[in-house]
Amino acid sequence: xxxxxxxEFVFILAAIRWTVALSLIxxxxxxxxxxxxxxxxxxxxxxxxxxxxGYIQLFQGxxxxxxxxxxYYCLGLFGLRLDAWTAVVIAYSAYAAAFLGEIWRGxxxxxxxxxxxxxxxxxxxxxQILRLIIVPQAARIAxxxxxxxxxxLVKATAxxxxxxxxxxxRAGQLISNATFExxxxxxxxxxxxxxxxxxxxxxxxxxxxxxxxxxxxxxxxH
Numbered sequence: 001x002x003x004x005x006x007x008e009f010v011f012i013l014a015a016i017r018w019t020v021a022l023s024l025i026x027x028x029x030x031x032x033x034x035x036x037x038x039x040x041x042x043x044x045x046x047x048x049x050x051x052x053x054g055y056i057q058l059f060q061g062x063x064x065x066x067x068x069x070x071x072y073y074c075l076g077l078f079g080l081r082l083d084a085w086t087a088v089v090i091a092y093s094a095y096a097a098a099f100l101g102e103i104w105r106g107x108x109x110x111x112x113x114x115x116x117x118x119x120x121x122x123x124x125x126x127x128q129i130l131r132l133i134i135v136p137q138a139a140r141i142a143x144x145x146x147x148x149x150x151x152x153l154v155k156a157t158a159x160x161x162x163x164x165x166x167x168x169x170r171a172g173q174l175i176s177n178a179t180f181e182x183x184x185x186x187x188x189x190x191x192x193x194x195x196x197x198x199x200x201x202x203x204x205x206x207x208x209x210x211x212x213x214x215x216x217x218x219x220x221x222h
Contacts, residue, residue: 004181012188015171019196022167023154025089030096037101039130042108052101059098064159067091072163084165092153092160099149107142108134144208151200155193168192 002008040052059067071094072087082090111134119129161170172189176182 001180002178004175004179004184008175008179008185009188012168012171012175012185012192015166015168016192016196018165019154019157019167022088022092022157022160022165023150026092026096027100027150027153029089029093030100033093033097034100034104037097038104038108041101041105044126056098056102059095060102064091064095064156065162067095068159068163084160084163087163088157088160088165092157095156096149096153100146103145103149104138104142107138107145110141111137144204147200147204147207151197151204154196154200158193 037052037055040048041056043049043052068088068091071091072082072084075082108130115133115137116129119133124132157167158169160167161173164170166174168189172185176185179185
């Protein structure tokens with residue numbers, strides 16, 4: 001056992017980069033895949049929509065911990081052994097894709113039906129309607145819930161510690177085991193998550209208020 005000191009504190013702080021890196025990579029990769037899932041969800045083809053719905057229900061209906069275990073351990077049964085970093089990137093990206101895809105699908109369908117009908121009257125193709133008319137409007141609606149999901153994703157990185165990925169929570173566990181000072185270590189870990197997530201939460205609420213004001217302004221009605 002050793003006392004908790006500056007070196008231990010720095011070790012925990014250094015793990016922030018892996019928490020941030022995992023969150024950003026999963027958010028970007030999940031966003032790219034989620035865009036495709038959202039478009040599949042509003043497809044005119046029933047089997048395509050069913051496929052997207054099945055994917056979303058699978059990842060939203062099962063715990064992230066189970067998904068992580070399946071990627072990290074079960075792929076080894078097929079001869080594919082992954083290191084902790086690769087496993088968490090795959091699992092978290094797939095997880096993010098399901099949630100972002102459903103968020104963005106809802107935002108696309110939140111655009112008034114009249115906008116779709118007006119675009120069709122201009123003889124625009126479906127992809128042109130989406131790109132030029134629907135997506136720009138849906139993007140404004142999507143900003144607050146998307147930022148809100150990013151907050152949840154940052155906090156969810158703590159689950160990655162279960163397979164040995166050294167992010168903030170895992171770093172805290174290692175230091176706690178070495179110093180036997182959990183009452184010092186875990187409040188520090190909690191404070192780090194708060195400092196990472198609080199600005200994002202404020203940003204989400206601010207964007208939501210701005211969107212609400214823009215939507216109900218007199219100019220928005222014309």
